[in-house]
Amino acid sequence: MIPLSWYLWLGLALFAVGLFGFLARRNVIVMLLSIEIMLNAANTVLAALGTRMQDVTGHILVFFVMAVAAAEAAIGLSLVVLLYKRFREVHMDEVRTLKG
């Protein structure tokens, strides 16, 4: 059986990957993907913990987080569409009308 700590390290590694992607990349779609990776890192941890503790709360949390992530992706992608229509660009560095 795979020890719990492996899942936790996996979750932590995924979270770090997502955070790095978010900070290092400027393409809005890649940034969105990085956030999804971070949320799924948390989901991995929650599911593993729920199974180990024989507690259904962890699994319920995963479902709610997934639902919220879907809503977030819907709004995020529609904002990207609006952004592209307006600026013909999906890189945050090129979108600079606000300064100060």
Added chain:
Amino acid sequence: MPFSLLNLKALMPEIFLVIVASVMVLLDRAVREKAFFFWMALVGTVVAWLLARESLDLHFGASYLSDHYGFFFKTIFLLVLFLTILISPGYAKREGFHFGEYYGLLFFAVCGMMLMASGTDLLVIYLGLELMSLSIYVLVAMAAGDPRSIEGSLKYFLLGSLASAFLVMGLAVLYGKTGKIVLSELAGWLTSDKAVLTGILFFIVAFGFKVAMVPFHMWAPDAYEGAPTPVTAFMSVAAKAAGFAALGRIFLLAFYPAYAYWVKLLIPFAVLTMFVGNILAVVQTNIKRMLAYSSVAHAGYILLGIVSGTKEGLSASMLYLLIYAFMNIGAFATVVLMQREGRVGESIFDYQGLAKLYPVPAFLMLLFMFSLTGIPPTAGFIGKFYLFRSVVHAGYPIIAILAVLASVIAAYPYLRIVMLMYMREPEREIKLAPSPYIWLALGLSALGVITIGIYPGSLLTSVLASVF
């Protein structure tokens, strides 16, 4: 807990808000009459408040408790919603908003806020936070004709989603260590090992983004400037109040056993927030951006109440949020009054000589600016006084001194506007966009600022009594 419809009574105001919001969104295309949505929204707000009062002291399992603490915040949210609806119609008509969608999203956002204020487990608070944030992202992008609106919304969205990823991770860590997500149970299981402290740190980062705490404030000026002005007014007050409602309940209830740890983290954040916010406000020439940095700085003041960790401190924060609602919505209502097509009325130099041409709006702006600075007969002074006093009582006199210094810096940007209005001759043509509803909102805000400034006593006792 056996499930029955009776238990849902505690959630009556939220259920009502969701129903009204859905009906408004659905009717958006069918009903052409814009006034219909306006009145529906106003009446809906009042009914929601009555329902919230009706549901006091009820609870839904261990997840939701409609206590006086939650009710105080619900009153703030609904008050802000009411005032926002009053200042919206002219602006929304000019920008070509779909009224049903606009008011519907405002209602959804307030529903999320109410869940945050009354939720007593981490899941409900998380869901409330997401409902609020997702609605506000869309509201910020509502002025789709203006590229700044989309850019502001996208920046807010990206950083807000990052914050919620941190929140979920923090939740997972705490759940893993304690096996609990209910706030009051968490408190009993909280140990002070590294994992729990990391979880708490994640929560600080997540809520730091939501209440615009330095160094997590980068989105605030962009989102505030890009958003339609009534939405800026709404989010600067209500979203901040909701963040603090959840922050207060989580940190002073669930995380209270680890107070000695997190207070050490929060103090530098609070001090930094006050100074950076006020110093950056000094150099702004766009009034919405100036008010955005001022709202960052105010988050720092309000954080002091949480830092002091006492009942007195929390009640001072709550009182300050109520006062902030009146003075900030008032200031933004004046900006809405000044705004015409495009960016006219957004530069602080558009206010030059306002007092000569329109003495009444100039005087009201003066009142709100004095209150934001914290000058005595106004409510802002009372709010700051109780906050700083609570910090001193909690044993951090140096922080109180720093806070006073920070508010001295804050005097410059606010009083510069007063100076421009009263001591300069008008150079640009100023035209107002008045409507009776904006006057009503301005009047209510001014009344709040003056009344709380002169008779704070009875309000203070009732706030103190509503702390959990």
